[in-house]
Amino acid sequence: MIKISLSVNGTERSGDVEPRTLLVDFLRTQLGLTGTHVGCDTSQCGACTIHLNGKPVKSCTMLAVQADGQNVKTIEGVAVGDEMHPMQAAFKECHGLQCGFCTPGMVMSALGIIERHKGDHLNEAMVRHELEGNLCRCTGYQGIVNAILMGAKNMGVKVI
Amino acid sequence: MHSFAYHRPKTIAEATSKRAADPDASYLAGGMTLIPTLKQRLANPTQVLDLSAITELKGVSVANGIVSVGAMTCHADVALSADVRKALPALADLAGAIGDPQVRNRGTIGGSLANSDPSADYPAAVVGLGATIHTNTRQISGDDFFKGLFETALEPGELIVKVTLPIAKRAAYMKFANPASGYAVVGVMVADTAQGVRVAVTGAGACAFRQADMEAALAKSFTVAAIKEIVISADDLNADMHATAEYRAHLVGVMARRAVAAMA
Ligand SMILES: Cc1cc2nc3c(=O)[nH]c(=O)nc-3n(C[C@H](O)[C@H](O)[C@H](O)COP(=O)(O)OP(=O)(O)OC[C@H]3O[C@@H](n4cnc5c(N)ncnc54)[C@H](O)[C@@H]3O)c2cc1C
Numbered sequence: 146m147i148k149i150s151l152s153v154n155g156t157e158r159s160g161d162v163e164p165r166t167l168l169v170d171f172l173r174t175q176l177g178l179t180g181t182h183v184g185c186d187t188s189q190c191g192a193c194t195i196h197l198n199g200k201p202v203k204s205c206t207m208l209a210v211q212a213d214g215q216n217v218k219t220i221e222g223v224a225v226g227d228e229m230h231p232m233q234a235a236f237k238e239c240h241g242l243q244c245g246f247c248t249p250g251m252v253m254s255a256l257g258i259i260e261r262h263k264g265d266h267l268n269e270a271m272v273r274h275e276l277e278g279n280l281c282r283c284t285g286y287q288g289i290v291n292a293i294l295m296g297a298k299n300m301g302v303k304v305i
Numbered sequence: 306m307h308s309f310a311y312h313r314p315k316t317i318a319e320a321t322s323k324r325a326a327d328p329d330a331s332y333l334a335g336g337m338t339l340i341p342t343l344k345q346r347l348a349n350p351t352q353v354l355d356l357s358a359i360t361e362l363k364g365v366s367v368a369n370g371i372v373s374v375g376a377m378t379c380h381a382d383v384a385l386s387a388d389v390r391k392a393l394p395a396l397a398d399l400a401g402a403i404g405d406p407q408v409r410n411r412g413t414i415g416g417s418l419a420n421s422d423p424s425a426d427y428p429a430a431v432v433g434l435g436a437t438i439h440t441n442t443r444q445i446s447g448d449d450f451f452k453g454l455f456e457t458a459l460e461p462g463e464l465i466v467k468v469t470l471p472i473a474k475r476a477a478y479m480k481f482a483n484p485a486s487g488y489a490v491v492g493v494m495v496a497d498t499a500q501g502v503r504v505a506v507t508g509a510g511a512c513a514f515r516q517a518d519m520e521a522a523l524a525k526s527f528t529v530a531a532i533k534e535i536v537i538s539a540d541d542l543n544a545d546m547h548a549t550a551e552y553r554a555h556l557v558g559v560m561a562r563r564a565v566a567a568m569a
C-alpha cells in the first residue's frame with residue numbers, strides 16, 4: 146500500500162492505495178464520490194472525466210498514485226452549495242441529458258472547453274470536435290451541444 | 306489488473322538504472338496505452354516507473370531552425386504551443402488531432418513513439434519531417450526508428466529523452482481518422498524540407514514509411530497534378546475491420562493530394 150494525499154474539490158484528502166488502484170476507483174470507493182462514472186473499459190467514453198490540475202482527463206486511465214500531490218476536481222465540486230453551476234443549469238434547461246450516465250463527464254469536458262476558449266469564441270462545430278472524448282448513448286448529442294453553447298454564453302464566452 | 310510496484314524516479318539516471326536492474330519493469334508516461342493494456346492484463350510488469358517527475362523530459366523549445374519536444378510533453382502542450390504553431394503548424398495540427406482533449410492532456414510524444422502503434426500520428430511527423438530521436442544513450446534518425454508493428458530501434462530499457470524536428474519550408478498532415486478513436490486509418494505528412502521533399506505515411510503499413518514515388522514527383526513539381534497518377538500498391542498494407550488494404554492504398558493517394566493542396 147502507498148499513502149497518497151491530494152486536493153479533491155478544494156479539500157485535502159488522503160488514503161492508502163495499491164499501486165494498481167485506478168484514480169476513479171479511489172474517488173468512488175474510498176472517497177465516496179460516486180458522481181464520477183465508469184462507462185467503458187477502453188478509455189473511450191469519457192464518463193469518468195475529472196479535472197487534474199484544471200485539465201480534463203479520464204480518471205479510469207490514471208493510477209490513483211499518479212494523482213498524489215495533485216489537484217483533482219470532480220463533478221461534486223462544480224456546484225456552489227445548493228446552487229447549480231451555469232453549465233449544469235444549461236444542461237437542465239436544454240435537456241442535455243436523458244439517463245444521465247454520461248452527464249458528469251460531459252459537464253467536466255464542457256468546462257474544459259470553456260477554459261480553453263474563454264476570452265475567445267465558440268461555435269457548434271468547435272463544441273462537437275472537442276466533445277470527441279465523451280460518448281452519450283441516449284441524447285443524440287444535440288441537447289448536449291445546445292447546453293454547452295448556452296452554458297458558454299452564460300459564462301461570458303462569445304458564441305457565434 | 307495484476308499487481309505491481311510503483312516508483313516515481315526524479316532523474317533519467319535513476320529511471321534507467323531501476324529499469325536496467327529489472328527487465329520486467331515498465332516506464333509509464335501518459336498511460337494512455339499502458340494503463341488500458343494493464344487493465345486488460347495484456348501486460349504484467351513487476352514495477353511501473355512513472356516518468357512524470359523527471360522535469361528535464363518535459364517542454365517544447367524552438368531555436369536555430371529546430372523544434373525540440375521533450376519525451377514527456379503531452380499532445381495538448383504541443384498542439385497549443387504558440388511557438389510550435391508559428392514554426393511548424395503541421396506539427397501543432399497533427400498533435401491537436403490525436404484522440405480527444407482528455408487523451409491529449411495525458412498522452413506524450415515519447416510514449417507514442419516508443420509504442421509505435423501502426424495507426425499513431427506522431428510517427429508520420431518523425432519520418433516526414435526528418436526528425437531525430439534522442440535517447441539516454443544515443444541519437445536515432447527518424448528514418449531508422451520504426452522497425453515494424455509495435456517495434457522500434459529502442460534497446461530494452463532505452464529511454465526517449467526528446468525529439469528534435471527540423472523546421473520545414475512548408476508541411477501539411479492530413480489524416481482519415483477512425484471516427485471512434487481518432488487513430489489514423491491512413492495519415493500522410495508531406496514536407497518540403499532543406500533535404501528535399503519527404504512524404505511519410507502512417508496507418509497504412511506495419512509502421513510509418515516514406516513513399517519514394519511521390520517524393521520524386523513532388524521534387525520535380527510540387528503540385529497535386531504531379532502525384533495524381535501515382536498508384537499505391539496494396540501489397541503488405543494493413544487490413545482490418547476498419548479498412549481493407551486496397552482502401553488504405555487508395556487513401557494514401559487521397560491524403561497525400563489533400564496535404565499538397567493544403568499548401569498551395
Ligand atoms: C481513446 C484514445 C484515443 C487515442 N487516439 C489516438 C490518435 O488518434 N492518434 C494517436 O497517435 N494516438 C492516439 N492514442 C494514443 C495516445 O496518443 C498516446 O500517445 C499513446 O497512448 C502513448 O503515449 P503515452 O504517453 O500515453 O504512453 P504510455 O501509455 O505511458 O506508454 C506507452 C509505452 O511506451 C513506453 N514509454 C513511454 N515513455 C517512454 C520513453 N520516454 N522512453 C521509452 N519508452 C517509453 C512505455 O513503457 C509503454 O510501453 C489514443 C489513446 C486513447 C486512449
Ligand code: FES
Pocket residue numbers: 182183184185186187188189190191192193194203204205206
Ligand atoms: S470509463 Fe473512462 S473513458 Fe470510459
Ligand code: FES
Pocket residue numbers: 241242243244245246247248280281282283284
Ligand atoms: S444521457 Fe444517457 S448516456 Fe448520455
